[in-house]
Amino acid sequence: MPGFIDTPAVWYGEELKTRPDWLCTLSDREIEELVRAADDLADADLDRITRESFVLPTLSHRLAEIQVSLETGSGATLIRGFPAERFSEKQSTRVFWGLVQHIGTPVSQSATGERILHVRDEGFRIDDPRARGPNTRKRLSFHTDRCDVIAFMCLQQAKSGGENDLVSSAALYNEVRRQRPGLLAELMKPYYYQRHNVDHGSELPYCRQPVFSFCQGHFAASYLRVLIERAHALPELPNMSDSQREALDFLEEVAEDQARYVRIRQQPGDVLLLNNWVTFHRRAEFEDYEEAARKRHILRVWLSVPNSRPIGPLFKDNYGATAAGAIRGGMRRKSS
Numbered sequence: 001m002p003g004f005i006d007t008p009a010v011w012y013g014e015e016l017k018t019r020p021d022w023l024c025t026l027s028d029r030e031i032e033e034l035v036r037a038a039d040d041l042a043d044a045d046l047d048r049i050t051r052e053s054f055v056l057p058t059l060s061h062r063l064a065e066i067q068v069s070l071e072t073g074s075g076a077t078l079i080r081g082f083p084a085e086r087f088s089e090k091q092s093t094r095v096f097w098g099l100v101q102h103i104g105t106p107v108s109q110s111a112t113g114e115r116i117l118h119v120r121d122e123g124f125r126i127d128d129p130r131a132r133g134p135n136t137r138k139r140l141s142f143h144t145d146r147c148d149v150i151a152f153m154c155l156q157q158a159k160s161g162g163e164n165d166l167v168s169s170a171a172l173y174n175e176v177r178r179q180r181p182g183l184l185a186e187l188m189k190p191y192y193y194q195r196h197n198v199d200h201g202s203e204l205p206y207c208r209q210p211v212f213s214f215c216q217g218h219f220a221a222s223y224l225r226v227l228i229e230r231a232h233a234l235p236e237l238p239n240m241s242d243s244q245r246e247a248l249d250f251l252e253e254v255a256e257d258q259a260r261y262v263r264i265r266q267q268p269g270d271v272l273l274l275n276n277w278v279t280f281h282r283r284a285e286f287e288d289y290e291e292a293a294r295k296r297h298i299l300r301v302w303l304s305v306p307n308s309r310p311i312g313p314l315f316k317d318n319y320g321a322t323a324a325g326a327i328r329g330g331m332r333r334k335s336s
Helices: 013-018 028-040 059-072 089-101 169-179 181-187 225-232 242-255 313-319
Strands: 023-025 076-080 105-107 117-119 149-156 164-168 191-194 206-209 212-215 218-221 261-264 271-275 279-283 297-304
Touching (some): 013 261, 028 059, 089 105, 089 149, 089 297, 169 242, 181 242, 191 225, 225 242, 271 279
Antiparallel strands (some): 076 271, 105 297, 117 297, 164 261, 191 206, 212 218
């Protein structure tokens, strides 16, 4: 069994806020650069905006540092200071889209090829097949998304609730190894995952992948329990064993310790970046304002980054590629 992880990706609760790579506050000059770049491309389709065309003479250097620290540091960065309330939704969206191009390559988040998702309560019933966590107001459990780095920009925050909890999955690995090494062994074996209900472009009804893994010395964690539960409930697949379920329960018990996770509330203009391989995240349930213009609205982009770690071969079915730096993750477009 691999040893304990001793890298900057291991942090505990509020300690994250003391890390030098956590908070990036934009200067007036950097904000001006973002606005100017967005204005210069005001008539361009988002799909045509690239890192090269979205020119940030000063800020690009800091974003390059953030790209590195997301992979080799804490795995979490909050970029603060953009005054979203002074700009239209279209302008802020363009700023966010251009900014994240300097971190990585956006990948699809649906079978229709959406590369930027509007996270807001769409009012779907829980049993509606269109319902997925991001378009409800319900509490989400700790999980990862199918990409190297996930990026969120807050346009409008909820009346109450909607906070994000972040936890170091590398720290969770260490704690499970320390307390229950037998259960850690289960978490390093593959679980079945059902195809996501909006992943209509995938021909595979399910795949297998571990929660914790190592590849060429690099740690990686990937976790979405709801898809594990759905897969193991399928009649053609084996039920979860008692030890498999106990391992997942214990992992969540460890993550629920308030000393291990940190809670943040994004403000309008805040951009949150998370490396999915070393962090888990979740969202609290929220209450919206009545007025449509004031309802909670978060933009989300899934990124494949050029400095990513290698991941094990079992991730190929879900991510498409496993080599370091490869374009990977996201959902395949459904063929017409």
